[in-house]
Amino acid sequence: MKFFSKCLGINRTFSLICCMFWIFSPAEGKTISEVMGSRVILHCRNKSINKLIQLTWKMNDVTLFSFTPLKPLHVSPEALSLNIRMSESESQLHTLIIERAQKSHTGNYTCETNTAAGPEEQTWELIITENVDVKKWKKLVIAVAVPCVCCLILIIALAILLRACKRRTETDIHSPTAEMQEQTEDIYENCLEAANRERRRYNQPYPYKARTHNMK
Incomplete structure (x- = not known):
């Protein structure tokens, strides 16, 4: 009797589980x-x-x-x-x-x-x-675009650097210090040239003038 009741309880549990799967399936x-x-x-x-x-x-x-x-x-x-x-x-x-x-x-x-x-x-x-061809095309575009963008950024950076160096050079050329140095060099060259002229003039022989004696 106990065995029959136990089997009956198992059957009821199994039936309940089946019903739940059927309801929530x-x-x-x-x-x-x-x-x-x-x-x-x-x-x-x-x-x-x-x-x-x-x-x-x-x-x-x-x-x-x-x-x-x-x-x-x-x-x-x-x-x-x-x-x-x-x-x-x-x-x-x-x-x-x-x-x-x-x-x-x-x-x-x-x-x-x-x-x-x-x-x-x-x-x-x-x-x-997505289509396989579309995926491949997107990967190809990314593979090509990334190096191109990096190269473009590098070119722009180099252009900016060269432009900055050029401006700095022009500023240095037109700076007061450079102008003063150029003026000093010009004065020094003028002084040397004047000294050389004086030296040449000093070393040049004077023409000899014979004295004329009055005959008495």
């Missing part, structure tokens, strides 16, 4: 990975779609579209800003279409339908990745 859905710029289509399939009362598309729990038969389609500002549309054609009835997927379209999408058979929902996790 996510609704039917799947993960979709697409490349940036590609066309994404999400089909909202429902067995009782012909007996539709209301259909709602959501992205991250934010309503994008709300459709009720015989009434205008409600389009939210979020759907307009993300450039998402819902098809109303018979071939793609109630299909969510993203013409050119971008990073901003990444998220969880839900299609909620309310029919005569009861409510149902489908979920998708949409992941938008």
